[in-house]
Amino acid sequence: MAKDLSPVEKAKFVAAKQASRMIEDGMRVGLGTGSTAEWLVRCIGEMVRDEGLAIRAVPTSRRTADLARELGIEVVTLEEAGWLDLTIDGADEVDGALNLIKGGGAALLHEKIVATASDRMVVIADATKRVETLGAFPLPVEIIPFGWQATKVLVEETLVGLDVLGREVELRMKDGEAVRTDEGNHILDLHLNRIGNARQLGLALNQIAGVVENGLFVDICDALVIGHGDGRVESY
Numbered sequence: 001m002a003k004d005l006s007p008v009e010k011a012k013f014v015a016a017k018q019a020s021r022m023i024e025d026g027m028r029v030g031l032g033t034g035s036t037a038e039w040l041v042r043c044i045g046e047m048v049r050d051e052g053l054a055i056r057a058v059p060t061s062r063r064t065a066d067l068a069r070e071l072g073i074e075v076v077t078l079e080e081a082g083w084l085d086l087t088i089d090g091a092d093e094v095d096g097a098l099n100l101i102k103g104g105g106a107a108l109l110h111e112k113i114v115a116t117a118s119d120r121m122v123v124i125a126d127a128t129k130r131v132e133t134l135g136a137f138p139l140p141v142e143i144i145p146f147g148w149q150a151t152k153v154l155v156e157e158t159l160v161g162l163d164v165l166g167r168e169v170e171l172r173m174k175d176g177e178a179v180r181t182d183e184g185n186h187i188l189d190l191h192l193n194r195i196g197n198a199r200q201l202g203l204a205l206n207q208i209a210g211v212v213e214n215g216l217f218v219d220i221c222d223a224l225v226i227g228h229g230d231g232r233v234e235s236y
């Protein structure tokens with residue numbers, strides 16, 4: 001599965017492989033979204049096929065659900081699972097306190113719901129995702145399409161006076177159209193460069209009418225597995 005990988009793909013694979021060993025028979029497991037989470041789903045698929053691992057999985061996006069089903073993993077809804085033992089997901093940035101920026105793949109809403117409905121959330125990432133301070137990666141914010149321009153103005157106004165370095169806000173586009181999340185919403189990307197107080201910013205953003213959820217995960221992640229291009233893995 002992992003032959004001839006570039007260093008960054010190898011780093012993602014080894015992190016995913018290591019985290020997959022935390023999964024035990026009978027567990028209800030949240031599956032993240034993105035290229036690192038895809039490696040995890042492939043590792044789990046192998047465990048199901050070769051070792052008879054039996055889990056019930058709750059995916060955080062349609063694309064993760066499609067891949068999991070294709071690989072023979074039992075997929076259930078969060079309602080059916082009720083609660084999860086473990087969620088394993090990627091991240092766009094992770095700081096020393098295990099606070100995260102997520103949502104580069106536009107799945108932050110389901111990712112946050114699934115992670116917070118789990119006993120434990122483990123993040124898997126290549127070493128480039130580790131940062132001293134969050135904010136170099138643009139912060140995704142999921143918003144309702146109705147009145148999105150007004151929501152954008154309110155987000156820009158909210159950033160004034162908060163501990164951030166940049167304040168540019170843009171609607172995420174793909175192929176000339178505003179991106180739609182699995183819930184049919186849009187994404188604003190906030191170019192903040194440096195986030196001084198992630199908890200304060202997250203709370204302020206979620207008070208704005210039209211904002212559904214933001215991509216700051218504060219005090220949600222319990223453990224971090226970092227992969228390196230030479231195959232080394234570090235756990236925190």
Ligand code: 5RP
Nearest residue numbers: 034035036090103104105107
């Ligand atoms: C999707 C996410 C992903 O976890 C994040 O974008 C990292 O993706 P990748 O593993 O491809 O770097 O938050 O919404």
